[in-house]
Amino acid sequence: MMTIDFRRDPINILLLAALLIAGFFLPSWLRFLLQMAVAGGLVALGVMIQMRAGLVSFGQGLYYCIGAYAVGMLAVKMNVTELGILIPAAIIVTAVVGGILGLLLSRYRDIFFAMLSLALSMILYGLLVKAAWLGSTDGFNIPAVSYLGHVPAQAVREDWSYVLTVVLVLISCFAVARYLASGAGALCDAVAQNELRLEYLGTSARKVVFIVYLVAATISGLGGALAAVAMGHIGPEMTNWTTSGGFVFVALLAGRGSVIAPVLGFFLLELVRTYALDYAPNAWQMILGAVMLAVILLLPEGLWSLVRRRSAK
């Protein structure tokens, strides 16, 4: 088992902040890609922190989708377009759902956890695809939103949403880094290694798992809400298992070394995908699968371990 030094995380997050600020001046298509990627990166981060407890969530898209649909349904069905309401509402909805499902899922480990989380996300997918009033497989568009009462002009709308995403993602990274450094976060590793001994020490493993599940659900919901605002369109594809598989892929590839690794990893994935879909649309999954196998066989600690090995020298 590797030892993880999260004291470096504040520095890493500052680096990420600098990168994202520089990202503001990128060409607009690339900046949009970056924005979507960091929003999705929050979900990959959710998968990663659960991985530290030895739990692989194959259905993290569930919360990505719930966050997005919370925003979308409030905006379209109830005409609430104020972000000051939408974002907190999305967080509360995902936290409540995560809390309820967490009670069930915290009983399970290993493949049961993996496959149950997958099944739950596919239930939502099945319901959304059948729901004609929510646009079935096409989903629906979200109207322009206001920022604390201010509706930005069309020309600068994308700037506003980029800044919003970056600020909230950075705050979430800080919060997750704090959580991982706390007692409940540190115990995740112990759950993965030896649950029984953990309980001899007087802690409930279920409680530790419940908390990590809840934290992961909440940041994934925030990621979904941000993606919904950025894209202006949502659909059931967000909770399809291919989406969830992508998050697992990134978390696995990036490794468990730093909170910013999944966020950056997701950007790299999106970038490669953009080009790969142009050149070899039918080989994209094959590339993903092959890289995944290679990482499992050759780099069990993820790509971030290369960075750390470097700095250790």
Add this chain to the structure above:
Amino acid sequence: MLKLIAILLDGLSYSAWLFLVAVGLTLIYGVMRILNIAHGAFYAIGAYACATALGLYYGAGWSGAGAFLVMGLTAIATGIVVGLAIERGVLRRLYGRDEVLMVLVTYALFLILEDATKMIWGVESYFVYQPYAYFGFIDVGGLPYQVYDLLVVAVAIATGLALWLWLTRARMGRMMIAVVADREISAAMGINVPRIFAITFAIGTVLAALAGVVTAPKIAVAPGIGVEVIILAFAVVVIGGLGSIPGAALGAVIAGFARAVSVHLAPEFELFAIYAVMAIVLAIRPYGLFAAQGERKI
């Protein structure tokens, strides 16, 4: 009354299909402790291979019952070739690793195989309806019903019985049971465990391919058919208890009838019904109906 008959028949044929889809998954998990996500890809490959084989068969001007022989041979051949290739090529290097890691490995394999089938067979749909239409309809209490669907029930029962007889009577089958009970002791008693693993994986793959072959005449064989299957099969297997073959049968019957009831009475909850049953079973018996709760990890 008609509706009741329809629910019964649909429930029966859907249960049979679910059993065929799930039994290979549970067999492989039971013996090898690998939850094989690539099972869905094997199913799809079986369906595609069936479409190609039947296309050649009818293309050569033949017709009639020989098609069913072709279907059976296709299932066995593709299952053995693909299964052994995957087992020898990839899984063999990873035995003894963590169960969750093996899920990720088979997930990666699934992705690779999905694209491989797209490369081989393209993205258009294949239709081989002839075997489905061959037997025509039979009248059951005033309701015309496809004979093929009823034959699938017979195939499922025969498969289940054959597997059960093999596991309890045949030498190789009993060695498998020994490996399930204790891998290390079996090895110490002189059982060639890697060989048992290879055979199990091949049989599991043949079963997945068989499910695909049986289904191919009923559907449009197109990309994406494997995804749905793996999740349904998992639900069935979890209801019964992972690794238990009677469990898979019972799970298939429960899930099949749950779906049949919901299709006829509340169609919008069709997919939901199976998962709802799964959630209820798991809330009462967290490890399924037939599986004992595992020891806690130390």
